[in-house]
Amino acid sequence: MKLPGSGPLILLFLLHIKSLLTISISRHSDALQQVLSEFSITRPIRTDSKGRFLSASLSTQHRGRRKRHTTSSNLPTDSNNVRTQTGMPSLHQDLPSSLSSSNSWKGRGPEAEDEAQLFYNVTVFGQQLHLRLWPNSRLIAPTATMDWEESGQFYSEPIRNNHCFYTGTVANMEDTSVAISSCDGLAGMIRMGGDEFFIEPWDQWSPGEQQQEEGGQKHIVYRSSAIIKKKSAVSQTETFNQTTKDFVRGPLLGSLNFTQTLVPPGSGSVRRRRSTMDEQFYIEVLLAVDYSLLLFHGRDHIQKYLLTLMNIVNEIYQDHSLGGNMNVVLVRIIMLSGTKSQELISVGNPQKSLENVCRWSYLQQREQSNAEQHDLTIYLTKQEFGPFGMQGYAPVTGMCQLHRSCVLVLEDGFSSAFVAAHETGHVLGMEHDGEANDCDEDVPLGSIMSPRVQATFYRYHWSRCSWRELHQYLNSYDCLRDDPFNHDWPAQPQLPGFQYSMDQQCRFDFGPGYSLCTAYTSPDPCKQLWCSDYSNPFFCKTKKSPPLDGTKCGPGKHCFRGFCMKLTLDFLRTHGSWGTWSSFDSCSRTCGGGVRFRTRKCDNPSPANGGRTCYGNSYEFQLCNQNPCSPLTDFREDQCKAWNPFFEHKGIKHHWLPYQHPDADERCHLYCQSKEMGDVVSMDRMVHDGTLCSYEDAHSVCVRGECEHVGCDGQIASDKQEDRCGVCGGDDSTCRIIKGNFTRSTKKPGYLKILEIPKGARHLLIQEFKGTPHILAIKNKETNHFFLNDEDELPESRVVIEKGVVWKYNRTGEQESVQTSGPLKYDALLMVRSHGDSKVTVSYKYIIQDGVQSSLESNLLEEDSVLYDWALRKWSHCSKPCGGGTQYTRFGCRRKADGKMVETMYCSNINKPRPISRKCNAEMCKSPR
Structure with missing residues (x-):
């Protein structure tokens, strides 16, 4: 809760004692029985959409993460930590079988999404489930990196998207959810109805025939309720005298004392805004992992585990109860050294630990234009930063403030996804359900923001209070509008070695004069890059790493993962990237609000050999020439009128009038109505760019067949609205309601004037008290044109558009009414076409702005004594x-x-x-x- 006038508060997250966790699976059943009260062994298979067997091989990754291996050696090293020798070492190593497999996921654009779908059959405690999965291709940002420190040196490498992270459902069952990785077997969660399960590989089998013979890879499946929870070995010290209650509302973060100029929420480049209900938001995450996790999970498995965890967090934020437009995207992983991990975490002091983490996170920020610029830091640790039961700690409403947009999570397996989601909710502005809001009834139902979370994988949701609190602040979090998949980052080659020869790489490593060592013959030059100076070609040096993937190593061959091989088209695939924007073209209209565009092409480079096309729009637009046109101009009417000499309907030409389609999705397509027959006809084309979407909205315009919301201030996606009398951002304080009744006696045939309605009038309603044979008619005073019920028209209920204003006429029996939301662009006259000598009495009501002359002041009427x-x-x-x-x-x-x-x-x-x-x-x- 944020108290009035107080600084940012820190919220404690106390996980319920029945919190979930995953376990590192032991190879022995007796060990498993010590941590699980019940489990099942299963062998999933890959199937087609009908559940028919395809393969026992489950993995879908096509490219593993490139690792740097440091082999121990007794060779001397120079001052630059470079190994040197005067003879080439033995580099013999068997080619791993995984490289000979063509089991690769082919990246495609969104149109091929069905082809990328996967299906598995998994037997869970005797029940066979058919999983339908779709790739989560937007979990990892295109330029995401993993950074770490090793032996005093800092390294960075791209996080390769192995395309093995999926979300989906269980077929033929309602209320199900699946978030799974298939990198090396299946790992993740399966939620269905009233139960939830974790699945993990039992062991790491080698791919290929062994799995086929054994009937598939063994996995363990268990319920969260089967986990035997044990108290942490790290006990709370006697000197730690604060109670659990003390942390429910923690102290302020004022001691950070940052003096640097910070980027406040709302700053940055101008973006197109949409309603928060429709707009997509992206939480770009820096995942900080301290050394305790690396020791627990191991270097070879840590990345897969982290990505699986983030896949589950994203699935939680995609839940329909939150709106489904929040995307969690990983942009960077930093693996901290043991020394740095101990510096940041103060055991038993959550406030100090969070301050340290937030300060460190702030120092990791990149330039706003950098692809790795993060919005939020999630710090995972196994160190006990608080008392037993404390699983997370975070500041409230810290999003987009880099010194406060950080959360601290005690990692405890897959259930840590709920902790991370909960703490991120605090940073987004959400409070605990039932404490700072009225959603206490959601707590036992499994709400994510419960003080002691009851949420599980089979029973979780965001409460209405969480939804309300999120949308209260969401519009101010401009940093979340940055789409990490839609940037003009410089295109990188699929394999970096395509650009650099071994000689060039030697010069990068050791300086001018160095080239590939040719003094000795190597069985495979891709094992390690050995270089020599031209002045001493027999003295070779290496930095212990292989040449870059893609480096040419022989006729038609290139280095790949330390081996010289022929690369298939799968390796040569090139994904498309956007080129530069063109300049804006000319405006579509000379007045009244037109549109102009700029475009870009997917040619930097163009997709090739099955590579993905570019994400995002190929065009952007802006409004132009917003000076008003003549009030008697209707752009849609002009487009219909242009077809009068050409377009035939039922064999004849017509006078075409504008028509507003009742379906809002069709209003940017040109429909016209025949004046002679009343038929509505589609002209099979879109309206011109800049045409108003609707006559009831004087600002939103059509752009390439889609309605783009424009506020009354002329800004795209602005929330500014007019009040009832047309004041932009007004509060109705200058509005005046004009209403009254008139009675007329019709003593001669023809038209009798009843009332004059002034230009600018809005929300007009005219009604007859009781039916008469007379007919109400409306006349445009400026053009002297009867546009409703002239002498040649039958008085039938209909909608009439006159110079950009929609009039709705209704006749029930002999009783009539006329209404329009306006605003009127001209003075209008209410007339009566008389039939007989009976009196006609009408009531009227409309709204005008102060300063606009009302009908009572402008029209020539009989004295009030005739009426009252x-x-x-x-x-x-x-x-x-x-x-x-x-x-x-x-x-x-x-x-x-x-x-x-x-x-x-x-x-x-x-x-x-x-x-x-x-x-x-x-x-x-x-x-x-």
């Missing part, structure tokens, strides 16, 4: 209770049309009759006794 008069309402009370008093008449204002008494203001211009007096209570008063 003063009538005797009652006698006043007698002035004396006895002995002769006096009483007077009381008059009220009466409407002549129906005899109803109305407010006296309607008779204010009519002379009020003088009161009439009379004697009363004439009996003598009795004398007091």
Whole structure:
């Protein structure tokens, strides 16, 4: 909770004692029984969409992460930690079988999504489940990196998207969810109905025939309820005297004392804004992993585990109860050294630990334009930063403030995904359900933001309070509008060695004059890059790493993962990347708000050999020439009118009128209505760019067949709205309601003027009191044109568009009504086409802005005395209770049309009759006794 006038508060997250966790699977059943009360062994298989067997091989990754291996050696090293020798070492190593496999996921654009779908059959405690999975191709940003420190040196390498992270559902079952990795077997969670399961490989089998013979790779499946929870070995010290309650609302983060200029929320480049209900938001995550996790999971498995964990976090934020437009994207992983990990985590002091982590996170920020710029840091640790039961710690509403956008999570397996999601919710502005809001009934149902989380993989949701609190702040988090998959980052080659020969790489490593060592013959030059100086070609040096993947190593061969081989098209695949933007073209209109575009092409480079096409839009637009046109101009009407000489319908030409389609999705397509027949016809084309989407919205415009929301301030996706009388951002304080009634006697045939409605009037409603044979008609005073119910028209209920204003006419029996939301672009006259001599009485009501002349002040009407008069309402009370008093008449204002008494203001211009007096209570008063 954030108290008025206080600084940012830190929220504690106490995980329920029944919290979930994953376990590192032991190879022995007796060891498993010590941590699981129940488990099952299963052998999943890969199937087609119908569940028919395809393969026992489960892995879908096509390219593993490149690792740097440091082999121990007794060779001397120079001052630059470079191994040197005067003879080439033995580099013999068997080619791993995984490189000979063509089991690779072919990256494609969104149109091929169905082809990338995967299906597995998994037997869970005797029940066979058919999993339908789709790739989560937007989990890892295109330029994401993993950074780490090793032997005093810092390294960085790309996080390769192995395309083995999936989300999906269980077929033929309702309310299911799956988040799984298939990098080396299946690992993740399966949620269905009232149960949830974890699945992990039992052991690491080698791919190929062994799996086929054994019937598939063994996996262990277990329920979260089967986990035997044990108290952590790290106990709370005696000196740690703060209680759990003390951490529910932690101290302020004021001690950080950052003096640097920070990028506040809302700053940065101009972006197109949409409603938060429709817009996609991206939480770009820096995942910080301290040394305790590396020791626990091992270097070879840590990346796969982290990506699986983030896949589950993203699945939680994609839940429909939050709106489904929040995307968690990994942009960077930093593996901390043991020394740095101990510096940041202060055991038993969550406040100090979080301050250290937030300060460190702030120092990791990159330039705003950098692809690795993060919005949030999630710090995972196994060190006990708080008392037993404390699983997370985070500041509230810290998003987009790099010194406060950070969370601390005690890693405890897959269940840590819920902790990370919960703490991230605090940073986004969400409070604990039932503590700072009225959503206490959601807590036992498994809400993510429960103080002691009840959420599990089979029972979780975001409460309505979380949704409300998120959307209260979401519009101010501009950093989340940055789409990491839609940037003009410089295109990188698929394999970096394509650009550099071994000689060039030697010069990068050791300086000018160095080239590939040719003094000795190597069985495979791709094992390690050995270089020599031209002045001493027999003295060779290496930095212990192989040449870059893609480096040419022989005729038609290239280095790949330390081996010289022929590369297939799969390795040569090139993914598309955007080129530069063109300049903006000319405006589509000369007035009234046009549109102009700039474009870009997917040619930097173009996709080749099955590579993916570019993500994002190929065009951007901006509004132009927003000066108003003539008030009697209707752009949509002009487009329909242009077809009068050409377009034939039912064999004849027509006068085409504008038509607004009732389906909002069709309003940016040109529909016209025949004046002669009333038929509505599609012209099979989109309206011109800059045409208003709707006559009821004077600002939003059509762009390439889609309606783009524009605020009343002329800004795309702005939330600014007009009040009821048309003031942009107004509060109705300058609005004036004009209403009244008129009665007319029709003594001769023809048109009789009833009322003049001024230009600018809005929300007009005209109604007959009772039906008459007369017909209401509307005339444009400026053009003198009857556009509703002229002499040649039948009085039928319909919608009429006149110079950009929609009029709705309704006739039920003989009773009529006319309404429009306006605003009127011209003065309009309400007329009556008389039939017979009966009186016609109408009521009217509309809204104008102060300063606009009302109809009562502008039209020539008969005096109010024709409509109202003063009538005797009652006698006043007698002035004396006895002995002769006096009483007077009381008059009220009466409407002549129906005899109803109305407010006296309607008779204010009519002379009020003088009161009439009379004697009363004439009996003598009795004398007091």
